[in-house]
Amino acid sequence: MPTYVLAIDQGTTSSRAILFDEKLEIAAIGQEEFEQHYPQSGWVEHDPEDLWSTTAATCREAIERARATPGDIAAIGVTNQRETTVVWDKASGKPVYNAIVWQDRRTAATCAQLKDAGHEPDITRKTGLLIDPYFSATKIAWILDNVDGARAKADRGELLFGTVDTYLIWRLSDGASHVTDATNASRTMLYNIREGRWDEDLCALLRVPMALLPEVRDSAADFGVTRADLFGREIPILGVAGDQQAAVVGQACFEPGMMKSTYGTGCFALLNTGAAPVLSKNRLLTTIAYQLDGKPTYALEGSIFVAGAVVQWLRDGLGTIREAAETQALAERADPAQDVYFVPAFVGLGAPYWDAECRGAIYGLTRATGPAEIAKAALESVGYQTRDLLEAMRGDWRAADTGGTVLRVDGGMTASDWSMQFLADIIGAPVDRPKVLETTAVGAAWLAGMRAGVYPQADEFSRSWALERRFEPKLDAAAQAAKFAGWRDAVRRTLSAT
Secondary structure (H helix, E strand, O other): OOOEEEEEEEOOOEEEEEEEOOOOOEEEEEEEEOOOEOOOOOOOEEOHHHHHHHHHHHHHHHHHHOOOOHHHEEEEEEEEOOOOEEEEEOOOOOEOOOEEOOOOOOOHHHHHHHHHOOOHHHHHHHHOOOOOOOOOHHHHHHHHHHOOOHHHHHHOOOEEEEOHHHHHHHHHOOOOOOEEEHHHHOOOOOEEOOOOEEOHHHHHHOOOOHHHOOEEEOOEOOOOEOOHHHHOOOOEEEEEEEHHHHHHHHOOOOOOOOEEEEEOOOEEEEEEEEOOOOOOOOOOEEEEEEEEOOEEEEEEEEEEOOOHHHHHHHHHHHOOOOOOOHHHHHHHHOOOOOOOEEEOOEOEEOOOOOEOOOOOEEEOOOOOOOHHHHHHHHHHHHHHHHHHHHHHHHHHOHHHOOOOOOEEEEOHHHHOHHHHHHHHHHHOOOEEEEOOOOHHHHHHHHHHHHHHOOOOOHHHHHHHOOEEEEEOOOOOHHHHHHHHHHHHHHHHHHHHOO
């Protein structure tokens, strides 16, 4: 019996492949960065060939490092940067334009026109999303309108669209499979998450021919097989999920009320809301967390633009630290009597404020304030922003306001014990850090391995989730309320200064 599962984790700055053994433990990793392209201010692109070549190379690297044979691999799972858009020629396989990355803002004017025309309520009701350049739909239309002959080819059914998962599977299968899963489809602004289908009216409104769109399947399903010459034999592709949803699965957040938060450059928090979509009154997103056996499980999602990036700014902008790990020691030395608040709105504020124009600010400076106090305020800002998301989620979904919420965390910032303790203190709930922090790849691997029969079903997988450390809240209610009130005041002043 094949005992390995290969997880492809195609991210924004690098492609990784992780080979997991039958115990879902890492056997080998391959990783390769690729070039970012910035043709104009606010534009971000990738060469699709870079996405493909680094993915194929890192898969081979992981297999070789583990000294595994192709026959040892039971299945492949794919997780990917979400919303990034690729359009390619069905016959030649060549992209008609670079991949337009999720960060790209070139369609902001189009999105503003759609909002002004009053389309956002209907789009939100159907897709769970706000109108924003972040999502795939307006990126597709831009490519069709700005590449010579592209719209005519699309109308004739000669072009295909895919998010990165779809494009990679198409390449892996030598063009045999044009497919995606429900989590990635739910990020396009074209997919009706209530009815589980591409929405004809939205496609017409956003000028996206439906012939471009891939078939949507469960997150654990038959997505085709790799071509035989790629790795030495055909290997089935049996699991797919967008990166943040894959982390929900990897953290085993299968029960309504369970929540995960990933702290990288920014932060993405998802709250499992169960079998029914919950539309936000606080400008959070409603999305599909995963779909198994034809049944979607939904989530509320909030995004923070600046989490780990604030530590990078301390290092690269201020020069107060040389390595990220130094922030913890600085924070521990800070004067506890100083109430310094850092609102890191370098590129605006994300959920629940959604103000792209405001900029960062620091409040409470005195002559006694130094690098230690600023570092402490920077780390605290991540906890405060997470509390903002939790407050919004509790406002949208009363079942979240049970007092029993446990936040499962992953990402680079979670290595800081000080930051995780402050997070627990300010949200007033336990914070669980798992033993395995590669939760995105674990999620993709489990989906594929479960489908292949290598890994157990969800209940048993949940029981195998291993805790490295739990951070219990230690701050009393009055102190917590006072500190959070100070943060809210700092945010209000920052927003009013725009």
